[in-house]
Amino acid sequence: xxxxVESGGGSVQPGGSLTLSCVASGVTFSSSCMGWxxxxxxxxxxxxxxxxxxxxxxxxxxxxxxxxxxxxxxKNTLYLQMNSLKPEDTAMYYCAKMGGGWWCPLxxxxxxxxxxxxxxxxxxxxx
Numbered sequence: 001x002x003x004x005v006e007s008g009g010g011s012v013q014p015g016g017s018l019t020l021s022c023v024a025s026g027v028t029f030s031s032s033c034m035g036w037x038x039x040x041x042x043x044x045x046x047x048x049x050x051x052x053x054x055x056x057x058x059x060x061x062x063x064x065x066x067x068x069x070x071x072x073x074x075k076n077t078l079y080l081q082m083n084s085l086k087p088e089d090t091a092m093y094y095c096a097k098m099g100g101g102w103w104c105p106l107x108x109x110x111x112x113x114x115x116x117x118x119x120x121x122x123x124x125x126x127x
Contacts, residue, residue, distance in 0.1 A: 002026040002116045004095050009121030016085050016125070022078040022095030022118055029053065029073040033104035036069060036080045038091035038123075045094075047110045049080060053102030060107050063089075085125045092120040 004027075008020040020036070027034075035050035048060045049069035057069050068081040078095050098104055099113035 002097055004097065004116065004118035006093065006095050006118045006121040009093060009123045011124040011126065012085055013127055014086055014125055017081070017083045018085065018123060019082070020080040020093055020095075020121060020123070022080075024076045024078065024095075024097070027076065027097055029071050029076060029078075031102045033098040033102065034069075034071060034078045035096050035098050035104065035107070035110065036067075036078075037094045037096060037110070037117075038089075039094070040091040043091075046091075047107030050098065050104040050107060051078070052104050056104075058104060058107060082123070085123075087125050087127075089123060089125050091123060093123050094118050094120045 003025045006022045030053050037045050037047050039045040048063045050058045051069045066084045070079045095118045097116040105113050
């Protein structure tokens with residue numbers, strides 16, 4: 001049974017930083033694709049970052065250069081370091097196990113694979 005629990009959300013000012021965590025159970029990170037997604041009010045869910053079993057990372061253009069996805073296999077924890085935050089980053093952020101292998105699909109094609117979601121954590125960026 002896979003279970004994902006996000007934490008670390010909150011309210012920050014534009015330009016600020018925040019780190020999200022996702023503690024996973026029932027998942028072997030070295031053989032899994034993990035990802036971070038977000039969904040703002042009235043918007044569709046957007047894939048923003050993924051990390052493959054071997055550590056290879058991919059980012060959506062909207063967060064490239066500002067966000068960093070990482071993982072600690074021993075702690076079974078996924079992280080999202082968010083820097084230079086903008087108001088448009090305001091959303092509910094979710095972690096997910098994507099698909100059934102170590103590889104990751106294209107972020108834009110996340111709906112084509114099986115995704116197991118966490119409950120989400122809210123990030124609000126405002127002045």
